[in-house]
Amino acid sequence: MPDKKPILMLGLPKGSLEESTRSLFAKAGWKITTNSRSYRPTIDDPELDGRFVRAQEVSRYVEHGFFDCGLTGLDWIQENGSDVVEVCDLVYSRASTAKSRWVLCVAEDSKVRRPEDLAGKRVATELVQTVKRYFKARKIPVDVEFSWGATEVKVPDLVDAIVDITETGSSLRANKLRIVDTLLETNTKLIANRKAWADPVKRRKIETIALLVRGALEAESKVGLKMNAPRKALAAIIAAVPSLRDPTVSPLNNPDWVALETIIDESVVREILPQLKALGAEGIVEYPLNKVVY
Numbered sequence: 001m002p003d004k005k006p007i008l009m010l011g012l013p014k015g016s017l018e019e020s021t022r023s024l025f026a027k028a029g030w031k032i033t034t035n036s037r038s039y040r041p042t043i044d045d046p047e048l049d050g051r052f053v054r055a056q057e058v059s060r061y062v063e064h065g066f067f068d069c070g071l072t073g074l075d076w077i078q079e080n081g082s083d084v085v086e087v088c089d090l091v092y093s094r095a096s097t098a099k100s101r102w103v104l105c106v107a108e109d110s111k112v113r114r115p116e117d118l119a120g121k122r123v124a125t126e127l128v129q130t131v132k133r134y135f136k137a138r139k140i141p142v143d144v145e146f147s148w149g150a151t152e153v154k155v156p157d158l159v160d161a162i163v164d165i166t167e168t169g170s171s172l173r174a175n176k177l178r179i180v181d182t183l184l185e186t187n188t189k190l191i192a193n194r195k196a197w198a199d200p201v202k203r204r205k206i207e208t209i210a211l212l213v214r215g216a217l218e219a220e221s222k223v224g225l226k227m228n229a230p231r232k233a234l235a236a237i238i239a240a241v242p243s244l245r246d247p248t249v250s251p252l253n254n255p256d257w258v259a260l261e262t263i264i265d266e267s268v269v270r271e272i273l274p275q276l277k278a279l280g281a282e283g284i285v286e287y288p289l290n291k292v293v294y
Contacts, residue, residue: 007205008196010050011058011070014039017188018052020092021071027216027290028209047205056126059084059191068196069206075102075165075186079130085192088210090217092188100167102127102184105177107156115181118142121160124151127183131163134183152177215291222292223269226261227276227284234258240275242268263292 012032013021022032030048034041039052053061058072059082069087077084091099104123106112112121119140124147125131135142147154151164152175163183166172172179190210196202229237234249237260241247247262260281269286276284 006049007047007202008049008068008209009066010043010048010209011061011067011072012041012050012052013055013058013071013188014052015054017055017071024090024092024213024216027219028212029216029291056080062191062193065193065195067193068202069190069192069209071188071190073100073186073188075127075130075184077189077191078184079127081129082191083194085194085197087190087192087197087206088214090188090190090213092217092220098167099185099187100165101182102130102163102165102186103172103179104161104163104181104183105152105155105172105179106161108176108178110156110160110178112161112180116140118161123161123163124154124159125163126151127163127165130184134163211293212291215293218292218294219289221265221267222263222289223266224261224287224289225264225269225284226259226287227281228252228257229260229276229282230280231256231258233279233281234260237276237279237281240272240279263289 012018025032031044032041032050034052041050041052043050051067055072056076056079058067058070059077059080061067062070062084063082071090077086104115112118115135115138119142122143122145123131123135124145126147128144128146131144135144145159147162151162152171155162155175155177161180162177164172165186190206190213192206197206225241238247241262241264243262243264247260250259250261252259273284
């Protein structure tokens with residue numbers, strides 16, 4: 001039998017998001033493999049084909065129809081002015097699960113305190129069009145130049161200010177930079193080509209990807225928790241366990257005991273486990289999750 005033709009062409013971000021994206025898709029149920037020199041991955045789903053390209057380019061290729069859908073940041077969608085369908089937010093990055101920010105920065109000892117203080121100065125950034133729009137809207141005349149990378153080290157010797165992306169701010173602090181303003185908050189988005197989105201078959205597949213990937217992302221901060229509990233302490237134990245829904249309670253052979261299972265934020269477990277033990281819970285097991293779908 002001939003190979004089944006893929007339903008979707010998927011654009012995947014090459015570079016800093018590559019490993020975290022592959023890990024996220026693995027938890028969602030898709031194994032994406034490639035070697036270091038290849039931009040064409042193997043996906044264990046005959047309905048999917050894909051390419052790794054720079055995140056800066058994904059939205060353009062989705063808009064033009066080479067990709068049916070893809071993952072890229074809100075920043076590059078806006079920078080490229082891409083006319084695409086924003087299917088869902090996927091707040092993740094290589095370093096955290098928080099949104100990133102594009103910030104206007106100067107040297108710590110700079111006299112610049114406001115964006116207006118940069119009138120007539122030079123600003124370096126990768127996000128050229130967005131930065132130009134920012135200063136134009138404020139009627140501040142500046143020279144915006146494209147930066148090919150290592151943007152943080154250009155202040156103050158090469159330029160007066162930079163606009164760069166930050167997740168934790170550690171790189172800015174290490175380079176003795178001070179934030180003057182935030183231009184944009186950004187996160188990864190699943191986007192779709194408008195023609196592909198209008199196709200019922202392609203749309204169902206895109207929505208399936210969105211459902212499972214969001215489920216995998218939601219599961220990253222949660223764990224499953226199960227235990228045996230004395231029935232007389234059940235109300236107190238349930239009150240001590242903040243869960244997504246009412247926990248599952250099942251009878252055991254011993255009528256004085258029940259089994260209890262729930263999903264909980266991982267960070268909460270260390271706070272409540274001693275309390276659960278004190279209330280008489282036994283056989284407490286914490287286990288990881290791949291997906292949580294609401």
